[in-house]
Amino acid sequence: MLRPAMPGPRRGRPRARHDRALPADAVQPAVAPLLAVHRAAAPGADQRGLLRGYEVAERLHQGQLRKSGAPYITHPLAVTMILAGLGMDTTTLVAALLHDTVEDTPYTLGELRADFGEEVAVLVDGVTKLDGERWGERAEAETFRKIVLAAAADLRVLVIKLADRLHNLRTLGFQPEHKRARYAKASQELLVPFAERLGIHMLKREMDDLAFAARDPAAHLSAAAAVRTALRDAEPAFGPALARLRIALAEQRITGRVSIRPRHLYAVHQEREGDLDGLRPCDAARLLILVDGDERDCYIALGAVHAALHPIPGRVKDFIALPKFNLYQSLHTRVISPDGDLLDVIIRSRAMHPVAEYGIVAHIREAGTAAAGAVAGRRDLVWLSRLLAWQSDAPSAAFLDSLRADLAPGDVAVFTPSGEVVALPGGATALDLAYALGPETGDLCIGALVNGRLAALSTELRSGNVVEILTEPGGGPSEDWLGFAVTAPARVRIRRSLDRCRAEEAAAAGRRELLRALAARRVDLLAAEAHGDSLRIARALGHEEVDGMYAALATGSLALDDLLARFTGA
Structure with missing residues (x-):
């Protein structure tokens, strides 16, 4: 537990200033790099609020230390630097500097609101953990529920939380060994999936690898050594394929950049199930084609890739026509190199690239500071709408398990007979689809037609399936449904219905x-x-x-x- 800092007398609220330039003697050395990064990303931003946020945070955290022995202010400053590197707006950066003040110092949310405004207060409140003494065993589950509800109004709450977790993972080595493993496991089960849902792959990859290192240090070292050895030969190994691709693209008058893209360690470890003997360059990296043109040019580039290198049937994934749940767009294919190796190739336009790397952050940056909150509250993220639909029905004891299930990796896109696309997690069944279409449909379902054929509710669905749910008035959930319901909305609704029936x-x-x-x-x-x-x-x-x-x-x-x-x- 941090001991609360005992700040000196409260300073009055500074008067508004209309000049944006900061005199050199007004900038403390510790905060100068943050201001420089933010100025590069947002040249016209008023940095006085950022400097004031740092001064207040430093004063309030004075006397508090991290496990490393470093002054506590180094943590909120590092979190803010991560967000500044992503190009986040000034309001988000001020909130990041202050994100632990309400939780760990005598500073109240009301005082913060008076000093920095409603928008900053909402973001700080969203990431502030609930009091463990008051909430007891429910604290962790209800804190995550609180974050989810806050993110529904403004996704920047989740972005700040992810940056906070990333820095804590970077400094996890100062924690006792048993805490490191537990913290890393919780990160991979809950926070890393949130990073993927928001499409912020820049954060996801590093969080994944840091958590991997904490949970299984030996396997992490082994993977790092194997990948390093494999990538040492990447240029000659990929050379013949790169040459063919560049020629094929030029013949189709497609301009762009073709590059070798290394995979992160945890992804390689997972795909090989820990067996890294004989790891080849094609296992440790993929080819990325960034096309200068539009969507049409991406499909032309796909044809050029298949003309130059033999494609593997059934291995094309079109995330342009059907974007992922996190708005990710690209074409994925697997081909055979001139040397007989299997190569994964990703194709996307330059316009798609920022969203593929930074996800929702790219949309916030594009909107600009004034509209950041509105963009961050967008409802076209299907996973968030689904999560909001069931979370209020889940009791604290079941909420975290349900959240882990809902955020599980893998995504399946199925079609209803009317052509509606429904995104579901990997392993989802026809029963899960029924509940995704609505709680009433789920409660009354009796079977399904999958691609025109009668199928049981336990049938696992595949991407591209056309599924019609069959219902019957007077039906209702049965206990055995819990044996094959995968998604949280389905499981929460089934349990609720069964509990209601038992109560009746x-x-x-x-x-x-x-x-x-x-x-x-x-x-x-x-x-x-x-x-x-x-x-x-x-x-x-x-x-x-x-x-x-x-x-x-x-x-x-x-x-x-x-x-x-x-x-x-x-």
Whole structure:
């Protein structure tokens, strides 16, 4: 636990300034690199707010130290540098400098709002963890739920959280070994998938590799050595293929850049399942073709690639016509090199490249500071809409497990008979699709037609499948559905429906028991319900509705004799 810093007297709010240039003597050496990076990305930005944010953060964190022994201010400064390197707007950078002040110092959210405005306060509040003493075991789950809800209004909350986690992973070596592994595991299960969902692959790759190093240091060292050895021969190994591709592209009058793109260590380790013996350059890198033209030129380039190098049937993935859930667009194909190696080739336009690397950050940068919040709150990210749809129904105990399932890697795009495209995680079944189409459709489904053929609800779906969900009025979920439901929306809704059915059955059983007991004493339960006596007794016992009281009787948490005494006045 950090000990709260005890700042000196609060400074009054500085008066607004209209000049944007900062005199050299006004800039502290520690913050000068941050201002330089931000100035390069946003030459016209007013940096006075950024400097004031640093001064307040440094004052509030004074006396606090990191596990490394470094002053605590080095952490928010490093997080802000990561975001400045991504080209984030000034408001986000100010919020990043202040992101731990409300959590770890006496500075309140109200004070922050008064000093820096509502927009900064919303971002800081979004990334502030809930009090563990107050929330207990629910704190972690409810903190993530809070982040999700804040991100629904402004995705910059998640971007700040990712930069915060990246720097903590960079400095994880100062933590005890048992904490390193646990922290890295949580990062790969929850934060890395969020980076992928936002399309910020620049952060995802580094977070993946740092978490990999913390969870399995030996495997990480082995992968690093194998990849380093393989890439040493990359130029000669890829040379013949590169030469053919450049000639083929030139023949089609397609201009652009063809380059070797190394893969990150964890991706190589995963694909080879840890067996890195004989790792070749084609296993450690892919070819990237950046086309100067538009989408049409990307498809022409794909034809040129297949003309120059023999394609592998069924290995073309078109993420231009059908973008990924994180707005990623590219063409992927696998071909055979002149030397007989399998090569992965990625094709995208230069306009697609920033989104492919930086995801939502590219959209925020493009919109500019004034519109950053609006862009960051965009709802065309299907995964976020899906997450918001089920999160409120998940209790704290199940929320994190459901979130991990919803963020699991892999994506499948299926079509409804009307042509609607529905994105689902890998391994999703027809039942998952039914719930993705709506909770009512899910509850009433009885089967599916997959590509025109009758299929069970447990059928695993593949990209490109055309699926029609069959429903029947009066149907409902069954316990065995939980055995093959993969997505969080489906599992949460099924559990909720089953719990509701059990509660209704318990209430009916309890009411029957009470009805018989009261009839033996010549007391009319129907009359008591009609006059409101049953509801009054239920609320006196702490139940909002009479069904809760009846269910408590059926489950044994309420004694029949006690309840009879209240109804008979005995």
